[in-house]
Amino acid sequence: MSHKKTRRIDPLTLALPSGGADSHAHLDGIEFDADREDVLRRAKAAGLDRIGNVFLGPEDFAVRKSMFDGHPEVFFLLGIHPCDGMRCTRQSLAEMRAAFAAAPRLRAVGEIGLDYHWKNCPKELQIKAFVSQLAMARELGMPVALHCREAEDETLCILESRGFQGYPLLWHCFTGGPALADHILGNGWHISLPGPVTYTANEELRKAVARIPADRLLLETDCPYLPPLPWRGSRNEPAFTVFTAHALALARDASPEEVWRTCGDNARRFFGLF
Numbered sequence: 001m002s003h004k005k006t007r008r009i010d011p012l013t014l015a016l017p018s019g020g021a022d023s024h025a026h027l028d029g030i031e032f033d034a035d036r037e038d039v040l041r042r043a044k045a046a047g048l049d050r051i052g053n054v055f056l057g058p059e060d061f062a063v064r065k066s067m068f069d070g071h072p073e074v075f076f077l078l079g080i081h082p083c084d085g086m087r088c089t090r091q092s093l094a095e096m097r098a099a100f101a102a103a104p105r106l107r108a109v110g111e112i113g114l115d116y117h118w119k120n121c122p123k124e125l126q127i128k129a130f131v132s133q134l135a136m137a138r139e140l141g142m143p144v145a146l147h148c149r150e151a152e153d154e155t156l157c158i159l160e161s162r163g164f165q166g167y168p169l170l171w172h173c174f175t176g177g178p179a180l181a182d183h184i185l186g187n188g189w190h191i192s193l194p195g196p197v198t199y200t201a202n203e204e205l206r207k208a209v210a211r212i213p214a215d216r217l218l219l220e221t222d223c224p225y226l227p228p229l230p231w232r233g234s235r236n237e238p239a240f241t242v243f244t245a246h247a248l249a250l251a252r253d254a255s256p257e258e259v260w261r262t263c264g265d266n267a268r269r270f271f272g273l274f
């Protein structure tokens with residue numbers, strides 16, 4: 001079936017209560033320049049009262065953080081993405097340290113990690129950027145939001161050889177199977193699920209979801225990317241997490257309200273929100 005025929009469903013028809021959280025969004029991107037306020041209004045109406053916006057480096061953070069001045073429900077993450085590893089210099093690390101010291105809305109270092117899918121940054125530079133930002137997170141006492149694509153073995157090896165077992169770490173955009181989930185959970189980390197858990201073909205992913213303890217599960221959009229099924233092929237936005245929550249509920253034999261509330265509580269605890 002072509003995606004064009006997918007029936008678009010208004011997220012408000014799912015009527016979830018407030019208390020939900022989107023742990024990973026890129027609302028500062030140009031994709032939202034035309035209607036950012038509407039997007040944030042729809043998120044609130046859909047039951048989200050926390051959204052983590054991820055800034056992909058100190059320049060973006062300095063220039064764009066004011067976009068959320070009127071939105072205390074948005075908290076911030078800051079880190080240099082593995083695909084931008086070459087931008088992780090002594091200076092940018094110093095700028096990030098200064099930003100964390102000055103901005104209490106910054107709640108985690110991320111997204112950092114390894115990405116061997118896109119070839120725009122050499123592996124050695126990615127590893128160097130990852131390791132120095134891990135050290136920064138530990139020094140600042142900040143949780144880590146991890147990005148890992150087609151680099152699971154090396155990512156796990158770096159984290160485990162540096163003693164990050166038990167560290168507050170969120171495996172963002174998890175799309176793996178039960179074995180990887182078990183490995184992550186065995187290290188005491190959290191797992192965040194994006195829209196693709198709703199896609200018909202992702203049966204292994206839903207099997208993994210069923211094994212995640214309730215206190216380690218989070219929900220995210222990674223918007224504007226990765227929309228859940230009813231909006232596949234279009235821009236993603238935080239309100240669409242209601243569809244992801246429904247898929248998680250089905251996979252876990254729980255109610256959508258319960259998943260929604262639990263993921264929201266986990267995000268508040270993980271990021272130290274109040």
Ligand SMILES: [Zn+2]
Pocket residue numbers: 024026054111222
């Ligand atoms: Zn992201």
